[in-house]
Amino acid sequence: MVQTRKTVVSLIGVPTDAGASARGASMGPEALRVAGLRERLEAHGLSVRDTGNLAGPPNPWQPPVDGYRHLAEVAEWNRLTHEAVHAELAAGHLPIMLGGDHCLGIGSISAVARHCREQGRKLRVLWLDAHADFNTSTITPSGNIHGMPVACLCGFGPDELTRIGGHVPAISPKVIRQIGIRSVDEGEKRFVHQQDLEVFDMRYIDEMGMRHAMELALATLDDHTHLHVSFDVDFLDPDIAPGVGTTVPGGPTYREAQLCMEMIADTGRLASLDVVELNPAFDHRNRTAELAVDLIESLFGKSTLMRK
Known part of the structure; x- marks a missing residue:
């Protein structure tokens, strides 16, 4: 089953790298547009509306304060992202948030969780990433908030981030399936274990295969489940995807x-x-x-043959 011709897809550009360890992810939304994202989705029968870019605070490029870099800026960008994503969901559209760094998952997924609560739907989040992003201010080695969004969504973080959307925690760790993980900080490993996150790391994929990992990650979905995919481009092996700030060798082919x-x-x-x-x-x-655009096309039904 693929998305129908009536599906309206909304592109939401969020051009910030305030949560990242390197500058440049703020240019990501435009790079995806230049690569033809809208046109490629429209070729699959989708109605695509580009809402443009959100406007938020600049990246001050300052050192961490109390374990967080740029907390005020990150909080504002996520508040804006939350409202924009929630508005598109409320209109019955399928939002694609174009980042920007992965701290923005806080605003995006808290909006999805809010929508699911309002609609009485279950939520499943697939977190495609090289990193677990489950750090806190006390265990982070850097203070970069793009290493903390999953923890913040699960209620572990500052009020400015955990309370976006008005429900703490925004989600339970039980709704997340992490895929492709291969870089986890030492303290973060213990925290992931304590919170019992379901992680299909690269060792699991090497041993069992991507098909088996995905079958488990997608198990028990039903008509009442909202499926959200958070696709960090560093999920991919850097040999095929060098354009990220935090490359980690050994990712999916x-x-x-x-x-x-x-x-x-x-x-x-x-x-x-x-x-x-x-x-x-x-x-x-x-x-x-x-x-990335090629893979997004596949998310919306591009395949070599018509599958039965």
Whole structure:
């Protein structure tokens, strides 16, 4: 099952790198547009509206304060993201949040969770990433908030971030499935274990295969489940996707990533999407953006053959 011709997809650009460890992810939304995201989705029969970019505070590029870098700026960008994503969901649209760094998952997913509470729907979040992003101010080695969004969504973080959307925690760790993980800080490992996050790391994928990992990650979805995908481009192996600020060797290959996206599309449940951490400053002739658009197409039903 794939999205129908009546599906309205809303692109929401959020051009900030205030939560990141390197400058440049703020240029990600435009790189995805240059790579033809809107046109490629429209070719699949989707109605696409580009809402443009949100306007928020600049990146001050300052050191951490009390374990957080740029907390005020990150909080404002996430508040803006929350409201924009929630408005599109309330209108019956499928929002694609174009980041920007992965701190923005706080605003986006808290909006999705709010929408699910209002609609009485269950939520499943697939977190495609090289990193667990489950740090807190006390265990972070850097203070960069793009390493904290999952923890904040689960209620572990400052009020400025955990209370976005008005419900603490925004989500339970039980709704998340993390896929492709291969870089977790030492204190973060213990915290992930304590909170019992369901993680399909690269060792699991090496041993069991992407198909088996995705079958488990997608298990028990039903008509009352809203499926959200948070796609950090550093999920991909840097050999095929160099345009990110935090490359980690040993990620999914092109074919593994395609299988991941196609199996998500096969569920017919995709209802919202983040695409984050694309950094054109580290890319080669927009190669990573073009790959990301290719994979997003697969999320919306592109396949080699018509599947039964």
